[in-house]
Amino acid sequence: MIVKTLCAGSGGQGVLTLGNVLGNAAMLQGFHATYLPAYGAAMRGGTANCTITIADEEIASPVASAPDIVVALNQPSAFAFINRLVSGGKLIYNSSIVEEVPERHDVEAFAVPANDLAVELGNARSANMIMLGAFAKLAGVPSREAVFSSLKLLMGRKKAVFEAGCRAVDKGMEYLS
Amino acid sequence: MELLNKWPKYYKKDVISHYCPGCGHGIVHRLVAEVLEELDLGRKAYLVCPAGCAVLAYHYFDFDVIESAHGRGTAIATGAKRARPELFVISYQGDGDLSAIGTAETIHSANRGENICVIFINNAVYGMTGGQMAPTSVIGQSTMTSPEGRNPEVDGYPLHITDVVASFPGVAYAERTSVATPAGIRKTRKAIRQAFETQVEGLGYSIVEVLSPCPTNWKMDPVTACRWVEEEMVKEYKPGVLTDKREEKRKEKG
């Protein structure tokens, strides 16, 4: 098993946090995992993206030239990265702000109105964790428990943040069930 | 009868000086060794010697010495002092070393207020490589690379680096002296003592610029060279205390 995921959005949407929580969760569940952020000049211009690979064997390249899953938090990311998806791959997009998904018949697209769901939860900034929940549901990895442990590890010191994160992850998982 | 002028404890015996007759380096070496003895610092002294005529200073100094790449003395001194603050750290440098290739290291070690002492031998020339123009060469001074005399239009002006660093808050003590006269030598000894005490007290960076004859590359006999320091060099580089912030520093430290 090897799943390569590209998460993208604009700076401030918490894309790198999403990736980091995901990578930690995979590690805690005992998988091989890599996380590679776009860095330096690629970070300028307000966009952010990172690639997470989860596997049950040694991971060769942490780069995903053809990811299995793309998580797009904004419109430009959906446009930019749907073409990179491997044939048969999956796009999960933030339908609250992504209005148009380019046509591609060999991939599946899943709409998750993450911003709206986040507002419903009373925490507009948790859209990234909702997307993470949706991802975990769709990919089958990492487990809900692993994601929660990861949140605990990374945010456990702030109880309220940790709990809000768990609720958002659950919300995302439910949405795609 | 007791000899008043004894051989300094931290100066090696039975070595023949490689410095030219009338050179200022040897005089300053001796002063450094004397003051180290006076303040009982020789046992924990760590001196960085430069690329320049003083590259072989460890032939004379009888305490721990390391050589530096050209201009990097104060960076090495910084590393050593930071790693072992209990050491007494001196960077001994020439004018090419300190104010040309090592300018960045000089400026920044001074600006950080590193608790080190810098002994700066200004002989207005690159001694070791055979008398080329230095940043400190005075206007009109003829050198191997300014054969018609230093011309500010093409060669720029004499660099007063000690005045520059003296203005930094991190520099606790800066003085300029000369070793061309007995009085100057006594003053230099005193300045070195002030500088060393500054480090002992932990007050920060101190520097003593010593106007120093280089008869060989100035193509003068030793006496004329000394006279040239006293008559020409001091016009450009006025001896005196350039900054003394030790009282402030003591208050800061509480």
Add this chain to the structure above:
Amino acid sequence: MDKVFISGNHCIAEAAIRAGCRCYFGYPITPQNELGEYMAAHMRRAGGVFLQSESETAAINMVIGAASVGTRVMTSSSSPGVSLKQEGLSFLAGFEFPAVIVNMMRGGPGLGNIAPAQGDYFQSTRGGGHGDYRTPVLAPASVQELADLTVKAFALADAYRTPVMLVGDGMMGQMKEPVTFPEPIDPETLPAKPWALKGRGDGPSRYQASLILDGLEMERHNWKLVRKYKVLAEQETMYESYMMDDAEFVVVAYGTTARIAKGAIKRARKDGLKVGLIRPITLFPFPDKVLRELARSIRHFLVFEMSTGQMVEDVRLALENCGVEINFHGRPGGVIPTPVEFSRVIHRYYRRM
């Protein structure tokens, strides 16, 4: 200790502190800034020294100062900054001072770019600075190995009294992977360094000089270094062999490129190709012995690099007169090759066998 999901740059810094490194001097340059930043956050708390120098030249000379008094010391940079450090590397080698120098390589020449590259292989393994010396070079291929080899680098540096380089690349520095850190070493418990300058105290004064005017004496010093490198080659050469048991075709690659090569080899294996990998972990000393042994039964070698061909020269030297075929495929300038690309190249040369 539990696993930590950590980036390569942070990992090196943490591993260095655990290895008893107590001085760090560096100047910012992408893609290794996070290393210095981690040091800034943690070194002083560990009772050590963090100093952002005014340049890489100053940093490496501060390293010389700290090394000269016996402290475990590190500096890090990326390609352009490592060029500036070469002066100090030459002095460290001449003085025989232990220190660890990290190069997270980026695309070049010149400012180049900040993408991963392996264009500094020659600079790292051939001495880099002036004079007749070499630097042991360790080339990890995972974040875990960055931790392990950082610790190893300090041990080698002390044991052999030499600067040691740790080379990665932009990707290795930025990438996070799970890491188990070794237990921290208390620097006080490390073997004493009787040569270090600590003030003469009541003993004789000592000096460290790199100017050796007497030709014969300088020559002796050079041969002494050579003997040291020979012992290093005999005792410290490291490599990984991967899927070599029945291999009829050998890929040679290091660092990031080796990871990608593994992916390619896995693919090729699925197609029935008998391909294996030799991954040099020490670039100097280079694992030439194992290559020569393999050349007795294997005729085909393929070298992958993220450069226009540097390590391939060491492979050629190792296999001189072995009558084997050595091919090369490289992507310079910061382009990251893919496993698919490498497997295509493997297929191409394999078919010609």
